[in-house]
Amino acid sequence: MEKKYFIYILLFFYGCTARLEDTKVPLPQSGAFKQFVTAENLFGVESYGNDNAWVVGFEATILHTGDGGKTWEVQQSPVKEDLYEVSFIDDKRGWIVGKRGTILHTTDGGKQWIRQDGHTDKRLFAVHFVDQNQGWIVGTWSTILHTDDAGKTWVNQGSGEDRYFNDVFFTDSQRGWIVGEYGYIYHTENGGSTWIRQECKEIIPEEPAEDFASPVPNLYAVKFTSPENGYIAGMDGIVLKTVDGGKTWKRLKTGTFYSLYKVAVAEETIWAIGESGLCIVSHDEGATWQQQELRTRFWLSDIAFKNKGEGWIVGGLGTILTTRDSGKTWNMISGVAIR
Numbered sequence: 561m562e563k564k565y566f567i568y569i570l571l572f573f574y575g576c577t578a579r580l581e582d583t584k585v586p587l588p589q590s591g592a593f594k595q596f597v598t599a600e601n602l603f604g605v606e607s608y609g610n611d612n613a614w615v616v617g618f619e620a621t622i623l624h625t626g627d628g629g630k631t632w633e634v635q636q637s638p639v640k641e642d643l644y645e646v647s648f649i650d651d652k653r654g655w656i657v658g659k660r661g662t663i664l665h666t667t668d669g670g671k672q673w674i675r676q677d678g679h680t681d682k683r684l685f686a687v688h689f690v691d692q693n694q695g696w697i698v699g700t701w702s703t704i705l706h707t708d709d710a711g712k713t714w715v716n717q718g719s720g721e722d723r724y725f726n727d728v729f730f731t732d733s734q735r736g737w738i739v740g741e742y743g744y745i746y747h748t749e750n751g752g753s754t755w756i757r758q759e760c761k762e763i764i765p766e767e768p769a770e771d772f773a774s775p776v777p778n779l780y781a782v783k784f785t786s787p788e789n790g791y792i793a794g795m796d797g798i799v800l801k802t803v804d805g806g807k808t809w810k811r812l813k814t815g816t817f818y819s820l821y822k823v824a825v826a827e828e829t830i831w832a833i834g835e836s837g838l839c840i841v842s843h844d845e846g847a848t849w850q851q852q853e854l855r856t857r858f859w860l861s862d863i864a865f866k867n868k869g870e871g872w873i874v875g876g877l878g879t880i881l882t883t884r885d886s887g888k889t890w891n892m893i894s895g896v897a898i899r
Contacts, residue, residue: 597632597894598623602874604645606654607866613882614670615874616643616656624670628870629882629893635670645862647687647695655711657684657697665711678705678714686727694733696752698725704738706752717752729782729790737784737806739792743776747806760792760800760809781822791846793820793832801846812846826865827886833860833873841887854881854890855897 602617611628615621620637637643641659648654656664656673661684663676678684682700689695697705697714702725704718718725723740730736738746738755745758765775777795784790792800792809797816800809814820820834830842837856840849854860858876865871873881879895 594896595894596878597629597880599878601876602878602880603643603861604656605862605864605872605874605880606646606648607864607870607872608648608654609651610867610870612651612669613864613872614646614648614654615872615880616646616658617874618642620658622646622656622670622673628884629880629891635673637664637673638675639664644683644685645687647689649689649692653692653710655687655689655695655697657687657699659683663687663697663705663711663714676711676714678716680705680716685725688728688730688736690730690733694730694751696728696730696736698728698738698740700724704728704752704755717755724778726779727781729784731784731787735787735805737782737790739779739782739794741778743779743794745779745782745792745806745809758806758809760811762809762811763798763800780820783823783825785825791823791825791830793823793834795819799823799830799832799846799849812842812849814840814849816840816849816851821859821861822863824863824865824871826871827868829887831863831865831871831887833863833875835859837875839873852887852890855892855899856881856895857898858895 600618600621604616607613613625615623620640622635623632624635625632639662641662643656643658646656652669654666661680663678664673665676666673682703684697684699687697693710695707702718702721702723705714706717707714725738725740728738734751736748746755747758748755779794781793788805790802797814799812799814802809818835818838820832824831833839839852839854841852842849858879860875863873869886871883880893881890883890
């Protein structure tokens with residue numbers, strides 16, 4: 561039986577099954593609202609090029625906007641599975657990963673998504689490409705898939721052990737990191753041929769745990785700004801920081817015990833988002849954190865910054881937020897706003 565701790569195994573809130581009927585959906589102009597581009601749970605967001613963004617989620621949801629969220633189109637998936645993350649290397653070429661080994665690829669901005677064969681039926685939670693050919697995917701049962709030909713072929717670098725790997729990030733074709741449940745951090749310096757265990761002593765208990773316990777908090781997201789400087793987010797308000805490529809990790813004081821599901825760095829600002837609509841921000845490399853009100857109490861699953869000033873956040877029950885001023889203010893495009 562798969563372990564229960566990963567963020568993407570979520571209940572479908574309120575049993576809502578709203579769908580987009582048309583390929584283009586103009587948004588009504590309104591103030592405080594309960595309105596939806598979609599009411600599906602959304603797990604991943606990516607942006608590339610001004611006002612260009614893709615959103616993926618529950619039951620094969622793929623949405624695209626080319627005008628900053630004013631209108632959205634449904635992009636057709638060749639599978640019916642839940643989709644967990646989307647990643648683009650330019651405005652045309654991208655990948656999506658999801659349930660039952662789903663890997664989708666596009667070379668035309670999502671007008672057509674084609675399934676690629678990763679030779680696995682495991683849940684795939686994260687995908688990261690460093691260029692048009694080199695990419696990695698991680699998921700359940702220690703799955704680590706690697707391609708050096710844009711996904712025409714995938715090779716499993718994982719061990720097959722019963723572990724959840726939740727996120728992957730590479731700074732170049734050789735150096736990368738993976739994070740997962742029970743505080744797992746792995747690093748490679750040879751493109752994934754071998755993986756070395758790293759750890760943060762501050763989140764590892766001194767006493768051994770009883771069977772079936774989860775004493776070490778799960779880690780959900782990893783992001784590096786250089787081969788030396790990186791951040792990890794996880795359960796219990798965890799944000800870890802390294803300045804030496806992961807040889808040592810330090811836990812930062814975030815002021816929250818809510819789980820944090822994604823971390824992003826943009827214009828020298830660090831963002832971490834998570835459960836109950838939590839968004840915390842640091843402007844001093846993690847020394848201090850402030851909470852930012854986003855007018856939602858639904859969990860937030862992904863955040864993306866690609867263009868100067870432009871950012872996106874997605875989450876539960878169709879939540880989509882965007883900023884055009886580097887996160888000073890966020891506009892809710894879809895979801896349930898609270899006053």
